[in-house]
Amino acid sequence: MVEVTLGKTGITVNKNGFGALPVQRIPKEDAVYLIKKAYEGGITFFDTARNYTDSEEKLGAALEGIRDKVFVATKTAAKTGEKFREDLEISLKNLRTDHVDLYQFHNPSFCPKPGDGTGLYEAMLEAKEQGRVRHIGITNHRLSVAMEAIDSGLYETLQFPFCYLATDKDLELVKRCREAGMGFIAMKALSGGLINNSRAAYAYLAQFDNVLPIWGVQRERELDEFLSYVGNPPEMTDEIRAVIDKDREELLGEFCRGCGYCMPCPVGIEINNCARMSLMIRRAPSAAWLTPDAQEKMKKIEQCLHCNQCKGKCPYNLDTPALLEKNLKDYQEILDGKEY
Numbered sequence: 001m002v003e004v005t006l007g008k009t010g011i012t013v014n015k016n017g018f019g020a021l022p023v024q025r026i027p028k029e030d031a032v033y034l035i036k037k038a039y040e041g042g043i044t045f046f047d048t049a050r051n052y053t054d055s056e057e058k059l060g061a062a063l064e065g066i067r068d069k070v071f072v073a074t075k076t077a078a079k080t081g082e083k084f085r086e087d088l089e090i091s092l093k094n095l096r097t098d099h100v101d102l103y104q105f106h107n108p109s110f111c112p113k114p115g116d117g118t119g120l121y122e123a124m125l126e127a128k129e130q131g132r133v134r135h136i137g138i139t140n141h142r143l144s145v146a147m148e149a150i151d152s153g154l155y156e157t158l159q160f161p162f163c164y165l166a167t168d169k170d171l172e173l174v175k176r177c178r179e180a181g182m183g184f185i186a187m188k189a190l191s192g193g194l195i196n197n198s199r200a201a202y203a204y205l206a207q208f209d210n211v212l213p214i215w216g217v218q219r220e221r222e223l224d225e226f227l228s229y230v231g232n233p234p235e236m237t238d239e240i241r242a243v244i245d246k247d248r249e250e251l252l253g254e255f256c257r258g259c260g261y262c263m264p265c266p267v268g269i270e271i272n273n274c275a276r277m278s279l280m281i282r283r284a285p286s287a288a289w290l291t292p293d294a295q296e297k298m299k300k301i302e303q304c305l306h307c308n309q310c311k312g313k314c315p316y317n318l319d320t321p322a323l324l325e326k327n328l329k330d331y332q333e334i335l336d337g338k339e340y
Contacts, residue, residue, distance in 0.1 A: 001014055001042065001230055001231065001233075002014070002015040002206065002233045003015060004209065004210065004211065004212045005183070005210075006102075006135075006156070006157055006183025006184075006185070006212060007156060007157065007177065007178075007180075007181045007182045007183035007184075007210065008156055008181040008182070008183075009102070009134075009135045009156045009157060009183055011045070011071050011101065011102070011135070011183065013043075013044045013045040013071060013212065014042050014043060014044065014045075014230055015202075015205075015206065015212060015213065015233070016042075016043050016045075016213070016215065016226050016227075016229060016230060017043070017045040017046070017047055017185065017212050017213060017214035017215065018035065018038045018043050018045065018046045018047065018214065018215065018217060019047050019187070019214040019215055019216040019217060020035070020046055020047060020048040020052065020055045020058070020059050020217075021048070021049070021052050021055060021216050022216045022217060022218035023035070023055055023058050023059075023217070023218065024052050024053040024054055024055045024058075025218060026218060028054070028057075028058050028061065031055075031058035031059075031062065032058060032061050032062040033220075034217060034220060034223055035058070035059060035062035035063065036062050037220070037223060037227075038217070038223055038227070039062075039063075039066060039069070039070060041223075041227035041230060042227070042230040042231075043226075043227070043230070044069065044070045044071060045070070045071045045073070045212065045214070046059055046063070046070060046071070046072050046073070047073045047074075047159075047185070047214045048072075048073070048074045048075075048095075049074055049075035049076075049077075049106055050074060050075060050076050050077065050087045050090060050091050050106070051075070051077050051106060056074060056090075056091055056094035056095050057094045059072070059094075059095060060094050060095040060096035060097070061096070063095070063096070063097075064096050067096070067097055071101040071102065072095060072097065072100060072101050072102075073100070073101060073102035073103075073104060073137070073185075074091050074095065074100055074102075074103060074104070075103070075104040075105070075106035075139060076088065076091070076103070076104075076105065076106055077105075077106040077107070077108075078120065078123075079108075079118060079120070080118060080119055080120070081118065081119025081120055081122060081123035082119070084119070084120055084123040084124065084127075085123055085127075088100075088103070088127055088132065088133070092132065098131075098132065099131055099132050099133065099134055100132065100133050100134065101134045101135060102134065102135045102136075102137050102156075102157060103124065103127065103133040103135070103136065103137065104136075104137035104138055104139050104157070104159060105120065105124075105137075105138045105139070106139055107139050107140050107141055107261065107315075108120075108138070108140070108145065109142070109145070110145065111138070111145050111148040111149045111152060111154075112124070112138075112154075113152060113154060114154075121154065124136055135156045135157065136154070136155055136156050136157075137155055137156060137157035137158065137159060137183075137185075138155050138157075138158060138159070139158075139159035139160070139185075139187070140158070140159075140160060140315075141160070141161060141257075141259055141261060141315035141316070142315045143169055143170075143173070146158055146160050146173055147173070147176070150173070150176045150177060150180050150182060153180070155182060156182060156183060157182055157183035157184070157185055158173070158177055158182055158183070158184055158185070159184075159185035159186075159187050159214075160173060160184070160185075160186070160187065161186075161187055161188040161191075161257060161259075162174065162184070162186035162187070162188070162189065162205070162211065162213075163186070163188060163189045163190065163191050163195060163201060163204070163205070164195070164200065164201060164204035164205075164244045164247065164248065165191055165194075165195070165247070165248060165251055165252060167252075174208055174210065174211060177210060178210045183210065183212065184208070184210050184211045184212070185211075185212050185213075185214060186205055186211050186212065186213040186214065187214055188257060188259070189201050189205060189213040189214070189215060190215070190216075191251070191257060192257050192258030192259070192272075192276075193258065193280065193283075193284065194251060194255070194257075194258075194276070194279055194280070194283055195247065196283055196284065197240075197243050197247075198215075198225050198226065198229075199229075199234040199240065200234075200240045200243045200244055200247075201213070202226075202229050202233065202234045203234040203235055203236045203237070203240045204236070204240075204244060206233060206234070206235065206236070207236065251279065254318060254323070255276060255279060256271075256272065256275035256276035256318065256320075256323060257276075257316065258272045258273065258276055259272065259315065260272040261313055261314070261315055262309075262310035262311075262313045262314050262320055263310075265309075265310060266305060266307060266309065267300065267303045267304065267305060268300060268303075269297075269300045269301055269303070269304060269324065270297050270300070271310055271320060271324065273297070274297060274298055274300075274301055274324055274327060274328070275318075275320055275323045275324050275327055276327070277289060277298060277327045277328075277330070277331055278326070278327050278330045278331070281331070281334065281340060282340055286340070290334075290335070295335070298327075298328055298331050301324045301325065301327075301328040302328070304321055304324060304325075306321050308321065
């Protein structure tokens with residue numbers, strides 16, 4: 001079994017974290033079953049957020065009775081100290097606990113610091129002094145904010161998208177976190193579904209001893225896949241390296257990661273799926289992306305106002321309206337019979 005320690009926090013867990021965002025989409029009974037099965041299979045790090053609708057409640061129900069045997073991370077998107085305290089109260093109640101092992105600022109557009117006028121970091125310190133928060137972390141999709149968080153010395157962990165499509169700048173983040181004694185939590189280790197070989201994804205991340213991947217789990221077959229890696233962790237081989245090289249050649253460049261921070265769209269375009277349809281339809285079973293419902297969603301792109309709200313909110317600086325148009329053109333050609 002491979003373990004990872006999250007920097008100076010001392011939190012040491014199996015190199016498989018449970019990402020609880022997807023459990024908001026399934027019934028409570030199914031979610032509780034999956035979470036308990038994950039624990040019984042050796043997973044002890046569970047990540048959720050106040051913004052993930054009922055994810056915290058499901059996690060709290062599943063972990064009751066074993067709370068002291070696991071590490072729970074959650075997040076707040078609060079913009080004021082007052083809202084921070086409100087979020088923390090709700091999270092503790094939902095999670096059925098008196099403390100959060102790792103409390104993270106959820107993708108803020110800036111790096112919260114003492115004296116910045118928001119009261120956020122002061123509220124975080126207050127919660128830590130009270131023992132309601134054990135460790136302080138930050139999540140982000142912006143390299144500039146992530147770098148500032150590392151340089152600030154105020155954070156014990158950074159959660160950032162990281163997978164084998166990583167750029168040199170992403171790799172620099174991992175290195176800087178190690179040097180700063182910060183834990184690095186890899187979200188989107190499957191790049192929002194674009195990576196369809198979890199063995200390759202795990203093997204790549206296994207090369208970084210300070211990185212903890214969290215896998216978003218919604219189905220039992222997905223969980224079983226990751227649980228199999230607890231006792232038999234994949235290692236880098238020539239075969240896996242070939243898979244990674246092929247995917248990097250195909251996917252590196254301008255593509256939508258599906259993070260959803262561009263949402264909502266004023267006219268209801270499902271941007272986080274429509275802007276990457278060309279890739280998804282070629283990398284996943286295509287039938288799911290060609291249904292009447294999917295076609296209707298893609299057709300909504302024709303209603304785009306070109307207001308550029310999505311473009312302004314994209315943490316990857318994509319020209320989202322142009323990307324939507326490009327994907328719609330390709331999609332229509334596929335419907336007309338183009339081979340893909």
